[in-house]
Amino acid sequence: MIEKKKAAKRTRRPLTEIRQENIDQIVKAAEKQFADNGFSGTTVSSIAEAAGLPKPNVLYYFKSKEGLYRAVLKRILELWMEAMHDLHAEDHPREALRGYIVRKLRQSRDFPDASKIFAAEILHGAPYVREELEGPLKRQFDDTVAVFRAWIAKGWMDPVNPEHLLFTLWASTQSYADFALQMKVLLGREELTDDDFDNAIELLTRLVLKGCGVKMV
Amino acid sequence: MIEKKKAAKRTRRPLTEIRQENIDQIVKAAEKQFADNGFSGTTVSSIAEAAGLPKPNVLYYFKSKEGLYRAVLKRILELWMEAMHDLHAEDHPREALRGYIVRKLRQSRDFPDASKIFAAEILHGAPYVREELEGPLKRQFDDTVAVFRAWIAKGWMDPVNPEHLLFTLWASTQSYADFALQMKVLLGREELTDDDFDNAIELLTRLVLKGCGVKMV
DNA sequence: TCATCTTCTGACCGTGCGGTCAAAAGATGG
DNA sequence: CCATCTTTTGACCGCACGGTCAGAAGATGA
Known part of the structure; x- marks a missing residue:
């Protein structure tokens, strides 16, 4: 090197x-x-x-060290918000939600460090990203919640709480980056395999789609 | 003071x-x-x-500082594993899973600092709790997974992946401590309210029970 | 009361950190 | 080739940190 x-x-x-x-x-x-x-x-x-x-x-x-950290954080936030795009009220939740879960899990697998840094930042009071949380991310959040509401209004899914549904989607997918170590140890694996991620996709889409009363076809 | x-x-x-x-x-x-x-x-x-x-x-x-940290971690791990008790194969998942979700969420609300310290520890490679993960926690994990398997065998729930189901339960409940700040900002609240936690209970039990094919009655 | 514990605390120390600086080395454009 | 940029680097600085220590203060038990 x-x-x-x-x-x-x-x-x-x-x-x-x-x-x-x-x-x-x-x-x-x-x-x-x-x-x-x-x-x-x-x-x-x-x-x-x-x-x-x-x-x-x-x-x-x-x-400075802080300047470097901020630069890193900025990149991460952009990546983070990218995955939230492509949820539209016109699409049917059956495909849209599954696609969202797949993208989020892929992000956890491909960019675990980004996820970890973001998690630690929130954990410790978000001293460097408070503004981004309150601004751009909140807008994204509200938009996505609105899409869920539209789906509910159309009768495409049951009237579940849309905010908490999104929280759960984030938590369960991100944990495959943040808590990957714990999973590896408990599953007795050296590394998480493609099969593990496929299982995660299957379980999560099942919970979400069935749980929200979306017909799985 | x-x-x-x-x-x-x-x-x-x-x-x-x-x-x-x-x-x-x-x-x-x-x-x-x-x-x-x-x-x-x-x-x-x-x-x-x-x-x-x-x-x-x-x-x-x-x-030393490290000694103090270890002492704190020890208390936390005991607390953490306590909530996993009381999942038994004889109980019906309808009540047992709901009870588990309620307990875990209550823990996130009442002891958020414990959850945060644990999360940060895992995030950063679990340098101080590796052994506990591989020992006691893995046993607890395997036992709980076995309970899920028993429920599936009895036809009380669909044949979902039990390991990932438990991961999802942990992730979604713990996030109400670890990511509480993010939730507060996005919900526009000063603090998470009792209603928020009630909504979380309702959504999570719905996703899990319906998603796993457990009759909600 | 007194000898002997435990607890408390100000003063101190070595180390490793973030950050600076001045000068060398390299790149650039005419 | 040369004047003027940008980049590279070893040496250095002030400071805050984890940790030590000796002795004061307080508790204990006979």
């Missing part, structure tokens, strides 16, 4: 490329470190080491 | 009582601090201050 870096440095590279690559490396390393050790438990040195750079170089691109 | 402590010190009190009270104060303060700021984000001084004692006094009762 170090050799690769050294080699890369020997060849002439344009500044823009260097900058982009370094920033990417740093953010990637930071995401891992923050997910594993939390904000306070992470040191700038450890991020620098994981990124293959000296510490002052990291501080050169991001003025 | 300080005045109260001073006054208490003036009156003669037996050592055993002093010891017990101080330890209780410290553990209580530590639980709050660890839940709010995580292990690394918590300082011994802040715990001491919250407990109304000088820092060395805290270290006098608990040799």
Whole structure:
């Protein structure tokens, strides 16, 4: 890894490329470190080491540890809200809800660090994302709740509490990232398998669709 | 608060009582601090201050910050496993599952700090509770899964995946502690109300019972 | 009352942290 | 090639943290 870096440095590279690559490396390393050790438990040195750079170089691109954390959080929030799109009142909940569960679970599997950082942030009082919660995320939330209400009005699902339904969807899907370690230990696995995720999809869609009185066909 | 402590010190009190009270104060303060700021984000001084004692006094009762954290974790794990009792194969899932959901939600409401500390611990790789996960908790887990299997065998519920059902129960109930802040913001509340918890009970029991094909009567 | 416990506390210490700086090394554009 | 950018780096700083210690204060039991 170090050799690769050294080699890369020997060849002439344009500044823009260097900058982009370094920033990417740093953010990637930071995401891992923050997910594993939390904000306070992470040191700038450890991020620098994981990124293959000296510490002052990291501080050169991001003025402070907090600045770097905020940058990481921003990326995560965008990712987080993406999955909530594509729930529309015109679609039938039978396919829409299943699709939502699949996407959310895939996110938990593919980007567990993002989920963990977000969870820890909320857990500890959301000191850095309060505004985003109250602004964009609340709008997304209200919109999605409205879609559920529309489905209920159309008789496509039973009159369940839409807010808590969404909370439950989030909690049960995100836990496959946040609590993956616990699941692995209790299932006696080294890693969660594709089968585990398929089982999760099946169980969750079943609970939600049957539980909300949506015909499963 | 300080005045109260001073006054208490003036009156003669037996050592055993002093010891017990101080330890209780410290553990209580530590639980709050660890839940709010995580292990690394918590300082011994802040715990001491919250407990109304000088820092060395805290270290006098608990040799180290880690020792104090372990003591707090131990209490939490016991609490955590308590709620899993009282699921028996002879009981009908209709009442048993509802009772379980109610207990778990009550725990999230009454002891949110415990839940948060546990969640953060798992999130960050369970460095201090790995053994407990692999030992006592896994046994509890296997027993509970066996109860679900027994219910399925008796035809009292559909053949759903019992492991993932339990994961979902945990995730959705615990999130009312771990993500309470997010819920408050999105619901536009200052605090979660009794009604909110009633709605959660209703929705969760509905999803689980209907979803698993248990007659709700 | 007195000897001997336990509890309490101010002062202190070493370490590791986030962050700075100045100067070297490299890239750029004419 | 050269003047002027940006990037890289070792050395350094102040500070807050976890933890120690010696001795004061208080409790105990005979």
